[in-house]
Amino acid sequence: MTSRTTRTQVVIVGAGPAGLLLGELLRKVGIDAVILEQRSADYVLGRIRAGVLEQGTVQVLEHAGVAARLHAEGLTHEGVEIGFHGHRHRIALRELIGKTVTVYGQTEMTRDLMEARNASGAHSIYEAEDVTLHDWRGTTPRVTYRHLGVTHEISCDFIAGCDGFHGVCRRSIPADQMQTFERIYPFGWLGVLSDVPPPWKELIYANSARGFALASMRSPTRVRCYVQCGLDERVEDWSDARFWDEFRLRMGEEIADRTMPAPSIEKSIAPLRSFVVEPLRFGRLFLAGDAAHIVPPTGAKGLNLAVSDVFYLHEALRDYYREQRDEPLDRYTSRCLRRVWKAERFSWWMTRLLHLFPGDAFSRRIQQTELEYLFDSRFAQSSMAENYVGLPLDYEAHEARAHVA
Numbered sequence: 001m002t003s004r005t006t007r008t009q010v011v012i013v014g015a016g017p018a019g020l021l022l023g024e025l026l027r028k029v030g031i032d033a034v035i036l037e038q039r040s041a042d043y044v045l046g047r048i049r050a051g052v053l054e055q056g057t058v059q060v061l062e063h064a065g066v067a068a069r070l071h072a073e074g075l076t077h078e079g080v081e082i083g084f085h086g087h088r089h090r091i092a093l094r095e096l097i098g099k100t101v102t103v104y105g106q107t108e109m110t111r112d113l114m115e116a117r118n119a120s121g122a123h124s125i126y127e128a129e130d131v132t133l134h135d136w137r138g139t140t141p142r143v144t145y146r147h148l149g150v151t152h153e154i155s156c157d158f159i160a161g162c163d164g165f166h167g168v169c170r171r172s173i174p175a176d177q178m179q180t181f182e183r184i185y186p187f188g189w190l191g192v193l194s195d196v197p198p199p200w201k202e203l204i205y206a207n208s209a210r211g212f213a214l215a216s217m218r219s220p221t222r223v224r225c226y227v228q229c230g231l232d233e234r235v236e237d238w239s240d241a242r243f244w245d246e247f248r249l250r251m252g253e254e255i256a257d258r259t260m261p262a263p264s265i266e267k268s269i270a271p272l273r274s275f276v277v278e279p280l281r282f283g284r285l286f287l288a289g290d291a292a293h294i295v296p297p298t299g300a301k302g303l304n305l306a307v308s309d310v311f312y313l314h315e316a317l318r319d320y321y322r323e324q325r326d327e328p329l330d331r332y333t334s335r336c337l338r339r340v341w342k343a344e345r346f347s348w349w350m351t352r353l354l355h356l357f358p359g360d361a362f363s364r365r366i367q368q369t370e371l372e373y374l375f376d377s378r379f380a381q382s383s384m385a386e387n388y389v390g391l392p393l394d395y396e397a398h399e400a401r402a403h404v405a
């Protein structure tokens with residue numbers, strides 16, 4: 001039974017960072033939106049994911065009015081280290097290209113967005129089941145869902161698919177109307193969160209003969225660390241002691257000596273994947289964030305891409321309502337994809353550079369040579385730094401070339 005039909009301008013499916021931020025950005029420009037999320041708010045806040053924000057992402061969060069705690073608690077990092085053969089080489093981000101990154105957990109950013117939305121009284125429905133999209137090809141789309149056993153329907157002008165890689169929005173589009181690009185890597189990342197002060201000042205990405213490891217952090221009292229693991233491995237098989245032993249072996253002696261094998265408060269395995277769907281607009285349905293593309297986590301780009309997508313989407317919707325023209329909406333796909341593919345390339349490059357791949361001696365030598373080239377060349381370091389801190393949101397390749405000329 002349908003209990004009630006309501007109306008809004010935009011239905012946003014998914015209350016991850018993409019959906020919540022889009023809701024805030026739209027509210028700022030006077031566009032009404034309802035967010036439908038299949039999980040509970042606590043579940044969404046319990047997921048431990050990304051931790052590094054690009055400067056452009058921080059600017060978008062400022063623009064959305066949700067950066068106060070980020071500025072108070074986020075950690076500014078002016079460099080990042082690459083470990084190889086027991087030595088560490090620093091990529092001096094600020095010195096090389098005048099920019100920094102901010103360490104601030106996705107969980108904290110999500111909490112800030114949820115609080116801003118609650119404070120504004122904007123409408124979010126958590127634990128919405130069976131979210132189904134209708135008529136998104138035409139001009140009067142609808143979304144139905146079940147909540148507390150009752151079926152609801154919302155009619156709207158647009159649907160924003162911010163429901164992640166496994167969501168319903170991309171799956172609603174017939175396969176012959178889109179093109180997908182995919183690469184699956186033959187390993188995953190095992191991540192551990194621990195309440196212990198980080199014994200490193202900046203992030204360390206380590207390429208070791210035993211596989212990749214990453215030393216990261218969430219705050220001055222909390223570390224986040226990862227080791228490359230097999231796709232068939234199970235979290236239950238990794239005791240805390242086993243994790244820290246492996247992490248220390250991969251990080252080299254100096255970091256190993258300083259690392260406290262603290263108890264984990266979260267431990268999970270994530271597979272690594274590159275994925276892009278094209279286009280991102282299907283009539284009145286727009287895909288954004290992980291619903292549209294996935295990067296392997298090595299470049300710390302996933303969350304940042306979700307932010308740039310919804311920034312572009314809110315601008316397109318704002319201009320559509322102001323000017324009653326379709327063109328801003330038409331440009332959404334190309335604006336996003338220019339940035340998405342550059343982040344895909346960088347994440348693939350960093351993944352290839354730092355992980356242990358099943359492969360021949362030639363591939364291993366090429367990897368070693370690429371690392372040595374990076375350590376020796378200020379140009380190579382600048383290129384890495386430029387991508388790591390994030391390409392400008394409005395990066396237009398031809399404009400940049402014209403500027404250089």
Ligand code: FAD
Nearest residue numbers: 014016017018038049050163164167168289290300302303
């Ligand atoms: P999501 O955060 O996935 O949010 C989508 C939301 O939609 C979820 O809340 C989901 O419950 C909801 N949803 C799904 N289906 C439906 C439905 N049918 N109806 C209603 N709601 C639905 N990036 C990094 O940069 N570094 C990392 O270390 C890192 N680690 C990660 C680890 C894991 C396990 C995963 C999955 C991702 C990781 N990422 C990482 C990527 C980063 O977290 C994502 O890019 C980011 O969360 C994308 O945000 P999003 O809002 O697009 O998608």
Ligand code: DHB
Nearest residue numbers: 051216224297298299300
């Ligand atoms: C973290 C995750 C990443 O994928 C990355 O490249 C850097 C940091 C983190 O979880 O802290």
